[in-house]
Amino acid sequence: MIDFATAPGGHRLAAGERDRALDIPGFGQVFTDHMVTMRWSEHSGWHDGRLEPYGPFTLPPSTSVFHYGQAVFEGMKAYRQAGGSLALFRPEANAERFNRSARRLAMPGLPPEVFVRAVELLVTQDRNWVPQGEGRSLYLRPFMIATQPGLGFTHPSSSYLFCVIASPATPYFGPAGPRALTVWLCEDYVRAAPGGTGEAKAAGNYAAAFAAGRQAVAHGCDQVVWLDAAERARVEEMGGMNLFFVYGGERPRLLTPELTGALLPGITRDSLLTLAGDLGMDAGEGRITAAQWREECEAARLTETFACGTAAVIAPVGTVRSASGGWQVGDGNPGPVMRRLRTELLDIQYGRVPDPHRWMHKVD
Structure with a gap:
């Protein structure tokens, strides 16, 4: 030692x-x-x-x-x-x-x-x-x-x-609680490619994201959403955070983009996959294209989208904008699945409920 x-x-x-x-x-x-x-x-x-x-x-x-x-x-x-x-x-x-x-x-x-x-x-x-x-x-x-x-x-x-x-x-997007974010679907730049450094927390990954972040701000958005490097079709991450897509109903289904080597394996992401199962939700990894995201929101099948990470914990997405048009997610407000997962995670972190997975490490 x-x-x-x-x-x-x-x-x-x-x-x-x-x-x-x-x-x-x-x-x-x-x-x-x-x-x-x-x-x-x-x-x-x-x-x-x-x-x-x-x-x-x-x-x-x-x-x-x-x-x-x-x-x-x-x-x-x-x-x-x-x-x-x-x-x-x-x-x-x-x-x-x-x-x-x-x-x-x-x-x-x-x-x-x-x-x-x-x-x-x-x-x-x-x-x-x-x-x-x-x-x-x-x-x-x-x-x-x-x-x-x-x-x-x-x-x-x-x-x-x-x-x-x-x-x-305080929370990254403000102390008043989660507000629905407006995001920019970036079609000009890519964050990372398989075989690159996307799955590492390398400082250069974040420097390479600043230009797209400026583009998002110029379009009145809070964050940028990245597409895959090869086809510019599949949704990967939001800023430096992982994304979840929620299909509502009596038993909600959660989908998060699969780890391809270009995405950061988020610890909050992993925790939410576990918590969703604990709460009786179906949760797993897969692929979703930007076109599917839009179509399923417009058909009211996809009811919530949220990002997650250490800094923001969970940040709901209410509106998507892109060069080819935009759309609203659900009613544009933070949804019930996101709220329930956020409450469950924070309750564990602040010691208000039992910690069945032994995630909290006490400091003497």
Whole structure:
């Protein structure tokens, strides 16, 4: 087991300032007092684990990450549960996905128990930053970057920096609860292709999405929906989130796009597939084209669409726009299936109901 040296510094914010920041933290705007860092080299492996004050890194301009983009990250949350205890949601699953992303970018893996320990250490140290209240949480961002100086590009970096930072957060699309989003069906750009880096949480995937995101905003939309790279027909993801399509009725049926190597295997996605079964719904993976999405909404067979991910939890889609026209999903408002799944998931995360799948990891 790798040991972490602890060198906590003075608080960056006094208690009163921290409390004001926690009132309306937004998302990813305010950061806690500390961070955890660890380094890797070919000769020493993982070493120099530290809990230290939050602050800048000093890296040469020739550092590999700036030029060749070897960078991966995770997104996860800590929750303040009933009675004040703290818990992480499925951190082992984040550790496994982090290592899959690292392998795809030829970066070193991190033992899952070390990954979880690093996150626990930061949450424990900055526990006063974990906000209370519905929809509030401490968002955690573990990431790894290549740190070898030099411009040779025939081989991956020989050194890396792992870091965990934390930010108190309200829901990504606002604190007032889920509102129906308007989305742009992008037909010009693609997010990823099979065999690429789509199933990894690689930083470059998100940079490549910004142009389409601007296109969506220009058309009055909240997010972009991606189509497959080969035919520009099948629906894949929304922004950086997985999608679900709901066929209503007494026993609703949920469909989420299958994992083809171009989609991120979301942990919230996996959890909702399980919860839907627990609630007596049929849920599975498959394929749906944009044309089918429109036709089945207009025929009132497809009654809800929602996206899911760590940041937003669940975000309903009310309206779809595209260069060839648009349509409404259901009545354009958040639907009952989405609401039920969201309530069930949040109740588990905040400790209000039993946790039958043992997803919550208590932080001492």
